[in-house]
Amino acid sequence: MKCIQVREKLEAFSDDEIGFSERENIASHLANCESCGSEFEGLKSLSKAMKNTLPMSASASLDAKVFEAFESHNAVATAVVTEEKQEKIGWFGIPKLAFAAALLLLAMFSGFAFQLGRMSVGNVQENLAEKDRKSVEENKSKSSEFVVTNKTDSEEKEKKVETKIVEVPVIKERIIKIPVVQEKIVTRTIYVDRNQKVNKPNLSGKDNLALNNSVKDGEFLTQTNLKDFQPVTEIKPKISKEK
Amino acid sequence: MKREIEQNLIKRACNGDKEAFSEIYFSLKDSIFGFAFRMINKRGIAEEITQEVFIFFIENSDKYDFEKGNLFSFLCGVARNKILNHLKKSGTRLESNNFESERFENFANNHSPFRNLLNKEFSAKIEECMAELSPLQREVLLLRELEDLPYEEIAEITETSVGVVKGRLFRARRTLAKELTPYVKSEEVLYEVHTS
Numbered sequence: 001m002k003c004i005q006v007r008e009k010l011e012a013f014s015d016d017e018i019g020f021s022e023r024e025n026i027a028s029h030l031a032n033c034e035s036c037g038s039e040f041e042g043l044k045s046l047s048k049a050m051k052n053t054l055p056m057s058a059s060a061s062l063d064a065k066v067f068e069a070f071e072s073h074n075a076v077a078t079a080v081v082t083e084e085k086q087e088k089i090g091w092f093g094i095p096k097l098a099f100a101a102a103l104l105l106l107a108m109f110s111g112f113a114f115q116l117g118r119m120s121v122g123n124v125q126e127n128l129a130e131k132d133r134k135s136v137e138e139n140k141s142k143s144s145e146f147v148v149t150n151k152t153d154s155e156e157k158e159k160k161v162e163t164k165i166v167e168v169p170v171i172k173e174r175i176i177k178i179p180v181v182q183e184k185i186v187t188r189t190i191y192v193d194r195n196q197k198v199n200k201p202n203l204s205g206k207d208n209l210a211l212n213n214s215v216k217d218g219e220f221l222t223q224t225n226l227k228d229f230q231p232v233t234e235i236k237p238k239i240s241k242e243k
Numbered sequence: 244m245k246r247e248i249e250q251n252l253i254k255r256a257c258n259g260d261k262e263a264f265s266e267i268y269f270s271l272k273d274s275i276f277g278f279a280f281r282m283i284n285k286r287g288i289a290e291e292i293t294q295e296v297f298i299f300f301i302e303n304s305d306k307y308d309f310e311k312g313n314l315f316s317f318l319c320g321v322a323r324n325k326i327l328n329h330l331k332k333s334g335t336r337l338e339s340n341n342f343e344s345e346r347f348e349n350f351a352n353n354h355s356p357f358r359n360l361l362n363k364e365f366s367a368k369i370e371e372c373m374a375e376l377s378p379l380q381r382e383v384l385l386l387r388e389l390e391d392l393p394y395e396e397i398a399e400i401t402e403t404s405v406g407v408v409k410g411r412l413f414r415a416r417r418t419l420a421k422e423l424t425p426y427v428k429s430e431e432v433l434y435e436v437h438t439s
């Protein structure tokens with residue numbers, strides 16, 4: 001493989017986007033060609049520096065807002081579901097209203113049967129029992145009819161529940177609104193002790209040097225008091241080489 | 244995150260399981276926020292966008308299409324739309340003036356742009372130099388280097404082809420190397436830090 005071919009594919013190689021057979025060829029070229037080899041290493045240090053510098057952490061206040069949104073979304077969803085269930089289901093899964101109507105019918109028919117019994121005094125006991133059974137059967141069929149005719153009524157109920165869902169976003173709007181945080185601009189100079197061998201402050205976004213009580217203005221910067229730095233506001237450090 | 248595990252978590256979160264939701268949230272939020280922050284460079288707006296992305300997920304998790312790929316790529320795409328909208332609104336040009344039009348080969352025949360960076364200290368300047376890239380170049384670079392995504396997923400998120408992704412990456416890295424070269428240092432230097 002020629003240098004020019006390798007250079008063209010260097011990035012894809014570094015990004016692990018090269019097929020197996022070509023990979024082998026490029027790897028062996030890089031091992032033998034110093035020029036391409038150092039170019040590849042340079043590309044890798046760029047990639048490494050970006051991976052070290054670019055990651056950021058969101059603040060904890062974001063967590064609170066997102067979880068609040070999650071809870072309110074689910075609280076609303078649960079409320080709707082339970083309300084629907086309560087409206088629709090009476091005992092044994094029969095719609096409440098239909099069930100009540102059936103109970104009323106049953107009471108009426110048993111009263112009617114009682115009247116019949118009183119009128120036919122002297123009838124054989126079995127006859128009465130048969131009539132009773134018939135009236136109960138009749139009652140059953142009537143009540144089931146009633147359930148069918150009443151379906152429209154329970155459907156209307158369901159529709160009413162659905163309209164309640166529409167109200168929900170109004171409540172959420174209010175919760176989600178993000179309060180505007182006023183930014184505070186701070187100017188502070190921190191010196192590094194020349195005689196003390198310390199690591200350079202990490203200037204990546206991760207550990208932005210920020211206002212912190214542990215370092216007072218003009219105080220010497222050491223690794224220990226750097227460790228506890230918490231970003232307070234958005235700060236873009238300007239770096240200048242000391243003369 | 245493994246595909247099946249992720250799908251299971253999404254289903255649970257969709258049914259109101261807070262534990263499942265927080266697992267999803269904490270595994271993705273810094274990546275989404277980091278992407279938004281590096282694109283816009285303003286913490287407040289980046290957090291607002293991140294919040295909107297997760298609220299979008301909360302409200303639409305029941306409609307999530309598992310065939311679409313992993314959740315992170317999907318949410319990255321949602322974030323990207325919001326980011327680009329913000330940039331457009333604030334009057335930022337998404338494409339750079341000169342580099343997009345320059346031919347791929349011009350770079351390929353070029354010198355050795357990365358060799359200068361070998362074993363040198365320049366990380367402090369990366370943020371600043373990244374800001375010089377056009378948003379379309381910056382986003383592919385971020386999705387590749389920060390989020391570690393393969394070309395194909397980057398192409399999907401940025402709604403373009405793998406070829407275009409490669410070209411933008413190629414240009415972005417060379418531009419960055421060129422910008423960084425003056426700042427390359429080999430010894431430890433003392434810094435005065437101004438926070439303003």
Ligand SMILES: [Zn+2]
Nearest residue numbers: 003033035036
């Ligand atoms: Zn070579």
